[in-house]
Amino acid sequence: MRTQEMQMPCDILLLGTVVTMDSNNTIIENGAVAVIGENIAAVGPAGELQRHYKPTATLALPKGLVMPGLVNVHTHAAMSCMRGLADDLPLMTWLQEHIFPVEGNLNGEMVYHAALLSMVEMIKSGTTSFCDMYLFAGDVARAADRAGMRAWVGEVLYDFPSPNYGVLAAGFDYVEKMASDYRNHPLINITMDPHSVYTCVPDLLIALKEKALIHDCRYVIHLSENEDEVKTVKSRYGKTPVDHLEALGLLDERVIADHCVVLTADEIALLAARKVNVAHCPESNMKLASGVAPVPELLAAGVVVGLGTDGSASNNDVDLFAEMDMAAKLHKVHRLDPTVMSARQTLALATMGGARVLGAQQEIGSLEAGKKADIIVLDLDKPHLTPMYHVDSQLVYAAKGSDVTHSVINGKIVMRDRKLTGLDERKIMARVNEMSVALTGSR
Amino acid sequence: MRTQEMQMPCDILLLGTVVTMDSNNTIIENGAVAVIGENIAAVGPAGELQRHYKPTATLALPKGLVMPGLVNVHTHAAMSCMRGLADDLPLMTWLQEHIFPVEGNLNGEMVYHAALLSMVEMIKSGTTSFCDMYLFAGDVARAADRAGMRAWVGEVLYDFPSPNYGVLAAGFDYVEKMASDYRNHPLINITMDPHSVYTCVPDLLIALKEKALIHDCRYVIHLSENEDEVKTVKSRYGKTPVDHLEALGLLDERVIADHCVVLTADEIALLAARKVNVAHCPESNMKLASGVAPVPELLAAGVVVGLGTDGSASNNDVDLFAEMDMAAKLHKVHRLDPTVMSARQTLALATMGGARVLGAQQEIGSLEAGKKADIIVLDLDKPHLTPMYHVDSQLVYAAKGSDVTHSVINGKIVMRDRKLTGLDERKIMARVNEMSVALTGSR
Numbered sequence: 001m002r003t004q005e006m007q008m009p010c011d012i013l014l015l016g017t018v019v020t021m022d023s024n025n026t027i028i029e030n031g032a033v034a035v036i037g038e039n040i041a042a043v044g045p046a047g048e049l050q051r052h053y054k055p056t057a058t059l060a061l062p063k064g065l066v067m068p069g070l071v072n073v074h075t076h077a078a079m080s081c082m083r084g085l086a087d088d089l090p091l092m093t094w095l096q097e098h099i100f101p102v103e104g105n106l107n108g109e110m111v112y113h114a115a116l117l118s119m120v121e122m123i124k125s126g127t128t129s130f131c132d133m134y135l136f137a138g139d140v141a142r143a144a145d146r147a148g149m150r151a152w153v154g155e156v157l158y159d160f161p162s163p164n165y166g167v168l169a170a171g172f173d174y175v176e177k178m179a180s181d182y183r184n185h186p187l188i189n190i191t192m193d194p195h196s197v198y199t200c201v202p203d204l205l206i207a208l209k210e211k212a213l214i215h216d217c218r219y220v221i222h223l224s225e226n227e228d229e230v231k232t233v234k235s236r237y238g239k240t241p242v243d244h245l246e247a248l249g250l251l252d253e254r255v256i257a258d259h260c261v262v263l264t265a266d267e268i269a270l271l272a273a274r275k276v277n278v279a280h281c282p283e284s285n286m287k288l289a290s291g292v293a294p295v296p297e298l299l300a301a302g303v304v305v306g307l308g309t310d311g312s313a314s315n316n317d318v319d320l321f322a323e324m325d326m327a328a329k330l331h332k333v334h335r336l337d338p339t340v341m342s343a344r345q346t347l348a349l350a351t352m353g354g355a356r357v358l359g360a361q362q363e364i365g366s367l368e369a370g371k372k373a374d375i376i377v378l379d380l381d382k383p384h385l386t387p388m389y390h391v392d393s394q395l396v397y398a399a400k401g402s403d404v405t406h407s408v409i410n411g412k413i414v415m416r417d418r419k420l421t422g423l424d425e426r427k428i429m430a431r432v433n434e435m436s437v438a439l440t441g442s443r
Numbered sequence: 444m445r446t447q448e449m450q451m452p453c454d455i456l457l458l459g460t461v462v463t464m465d466s467n468n469t470i471i472e473n474g475a476v477a478v479i480g481e482n483i484a485a486v487g488p489a490g491e492l493q494r495h496y497k498p499t500a501t502l503a504l505p506k507g508l509v510m511p512g513l514v515n516v517h518t519h520a521a522m523s524c525m526r527g528l529a530d531d532l533p534l535m536t537w538l539q540e541h542i543f544p545v546e547g548n549l550n551g552e553m554v555y556h557a558a559l560l561s562m563v564e565m566i567k568s569g570t571t572s573f574c575d576m577y578l579f580a581g582d583v584a585r586a587a588d589r590a591g592m593r594a595w596v597g598e599v600l601y602d603f604p605s606p607n608y609g610v611l612a613a614g615f616d617y618v619e620k621m622a623s624d625y626r627n628h629p630l631i632n633i634t635m636d637p638h639s640v641y642t643c644v645p646d647l648l649i650a651l652k653e654k655a656l657i658h659d660c661r662y663v664i665h666l667s668e669n670e671d672e673v674k675t676v677k678s679r680y681g682k683t684p685v686d687h688l689e690a691l692g693l694l695d696e697r698v699i700a701d702h703c704v705v706l707t708a709d710e711i712a713l714l715a716a717r718k719v720n721v722a723h724c725p726e727s728n729m730k731l732a733s734g735v736a737p738v739p740e741l742l743a744a745g746v747v748v749g750l751g752t753d754g755s756a757s758n759n760d761v762d763l764f765a766e767m768d769m770a771a772k773l774h775k776v777h778r779l780d781p782t783v784m785s786a787r788q789t790l791a792l793a794t795m796g797g798a799r800v801l802g803a804q805q806e807i808g809s810l811e812a813g814k815k816a817d818i819i820v821l822d823l824d825k826p827h828l829t830p831m832y833h834v835d836s837q838l839v840y841a842a843k844g845s846d847v848t849h850s851v852i853n854g855k856i857v858m859r860d861r862k863l864t865g866l867d868e869r870k871i872m873a874r875v876n877e878m879s880v881a882l883t884g885s886r
Contacts, residue, residue: 085832290779
């Protein structure tokens with residue numbers, strides 16, 4: 001006869017098929033994850049954890065799938081207020097006639113509410129962490145704090161005056177203040193964000209890199225997004241964007257290079273050698289007709305790659321489930337090879353890949369004891385998820401963001417039965433609707 | 444003072460922003476659609492129609508969008524039972540080692556339930572009509588009749604024995620019986636479906652064309668899906684698949700050519716001259732790495748093009764909202780031109796384009812008085828659909844199949860508040876789950 005076991009209290013017990021995304025790709029049927037405080041206390045068979053733990057809250061579904069929250073490595077969350085403002089236009093027309101004029105009308109309050117709207121969408125589609133570059137980044141960070149999301153946030157700097165801080169000198173003060181404000185925040189990390197090689201002179205690129213070293217943080221930059229950028233930079237500096245950064249000594253493991261669509265084989269080898277991290281944004285690259293990033297080659301070279309949605313003005317959503325589907329299919333047709341970007345590989349980009357891009361692979365990206373509790377639960381009891389042969393395939397090719405039912409970030413339940421526990425989504429939507437009128441004169 | 448107006452009874456009044464998809468692209472804010480019997484009785488401003496009609500049922504949402512039901516021009520609905528069975532494999536490995544062996548185990552009852560599952564998914568993601576090619580097509584038609592969906596259904600024929608009818612002679616009898624069974628069905632139309640040029644000898648292609656003439660129906664064939672097909676057909680007949688059909692005198696306005704990925708400029712001109720209709724299936728073409736169909740060129744040449752999902756084994760869903768998003772983005776990046784495949788053009792493919800492909804442009808594809816009442820209502824009051832600047836953009840780039848709240852087919856409400864009125868989705872899912880075990884030995 002079994003001796004009575006002493007049960008240990010835990011805050012949350014999640015039950016279901018557990019897709020750990022650990023290095024062995026462990027999947028536990030009838031599995032469980034126990035959360036204590038901010039952390040994952042244990043991952044294992046449901047029966048075992050149920051015997052061992054007495055939970056305050058249980059998150060379970062008749063056909064639930066428990067997996068790490070997705071990691072979105074490139075967003076402009078506040079651009080939700082420009083979703084569908086203008087589409088199907090040449091890039092420069094889109095930017096200069098539609099996006100820039102509206103951005104000139106933004107203020108911190110608007111950015112706060114528009115960023116919150118993207119966070120509502122992200123939570124409701126399974127994302128628990130994101131890396132954001134934008135204007136009024138302090139307000140984005142404030143929104144992330146309010147939403148309880150894990151965020152990497154940077155104020156974008158460039159050579160011209162900013163609608164936020166004005167002249168560049170004030171921009172440096174702004175990022176210093178942000179670094180100081182969020183130094184010990186449990187969920188928010190500051191990044192240094194030069195916009196790009198074509199909008200930042202070398203001195204600015206270098207100055208921000210020094211700040212990234214001082215504050216021990218990521219250095220985020222749009223890099224080689226399309227042929228025009230490469231041409232512009234070549235004509236100005238006689239080098240490609242990647243080679244220009246290399247010549248300035250700026251490429252290293254702190255760098256998150258967004259897009260990386262136009263790369264030579266030598267540049268891929270260089271990015272790998274310098275341990276640069278890449279944010280792959282297939283939907284934005286498709287919609288803006290930038291091109292197809294050489295992701296299979298980057299992965300083969302050992303470059304760390306994560307998945308990003310970019311902003312809702314060029315996507316037009318922040319749903320990483322849709323992004324995974326698109327990524328896996330895009331690379332197959334681009335190479336005319338159905339074996340590239342397998343479901344497993346694509347799922348890894350959106351979880352552990354993203355965590356590694358952010359330097360947070362010890363904390364997030366997989367379900368393992370000791371990691372932070374960023375966990376989502378999907379309801380597989382849906383017609384479009386029937387039948388179920390292979391978990392990876394189902395998650396990448398069939399699951400939708402709307403199948404995510406519960407979400408836990410840093411040990412807190414932020415969504416339960418698709419209801420956000422801490423945000424009033426109706427109020428946020430109403431604020432952004434009002435803003436859209438103020439910003440554009442549209443309804 | 445206004446004189447009292449006599450109100451006319453109507454069966455359903457739908458209220459919301461009405462996107463008609465008529466030839467003027469009319470959009471009516473605060474609009475309405477009145478349905479009497481199977482037909483649309485009127486389309487106009489809500490106030491006017493509310494004064495004029497006394498409805499039995501009203502379908503309205505605080506922020507509803509009323510539009511034509513989507514038309515899926517290429518499905519293998521019963522392949523839902525093979526969703527995610529095998530992915531990321533070379534085409535021939537996928538077909539020969541995974542799909543064909545399972546298809547050999549199918550029977551009519553299995554096809555009936557698996558097809559019903561796809562119909563549940565289609566209704567729940569906004570599709571009201573579809574064109575299906577498969578084995579046991581009589582059971583697919585029976586399922587469509589049960590689901591109350593508008594369907595074009597054909598039994599696939601080829602040179603080798605079929606798991607359904609056995610030898611080819613029996614196949615001809617089978618299609619004759621189907622034609623007779625469904626001659627006067629209000630929703631179901633029979634098609635003649637030679638599988639492809641590489642699996643059907645000329646005599647078979649010709650014989651089915653004669654039947655299409657006799658029964659005055661569509662002739663559906665997979666055509667130029669990938670380079671391998673073109674190579675095979677060239678080596679066998681000394682001609683491309685398109686030229687081979689032309690030499691046999693088979694190209695005309697009855698033909699629905701599925702895929703059409705690999706086409707020369709001359710072939711595009713020929714398809715236009717012969718008024719051949721094309722079913723474009725971008726997600727399947729991407730996932731199987733078949734290539735990118737020259738849709739902008741086909742449209743420029745005047746070819747009628749509709750949008751199809753193909754089967755769930757190569758997609759892995761039947762959601763036309765996802766397909767529209769993918770189609771618009773794929774062609775932009777393929778051409779490196781963000782202006783191709785605009786949201787408006789893409790929306791037209793999935794509605795009037797599909798209707799024209801099926802020869803049903805007088806009946807479906809737009810909301811106009813006198814047409815059949817195939818209508819869907821989307822709930823726009825969602826975070827990911829906020830704010831709203833342009834309807835077309837929102838529908839193609841931001842809306843999801845799961846935003847479809849109500850659906851009417853042929854004047855009958857088939858879904859209300861996302862609940863199917865005539866199908867027990869839980870029972871259908873349970874049947875397909877059981878089948879998946881029987882078919883593969885998997886759970």
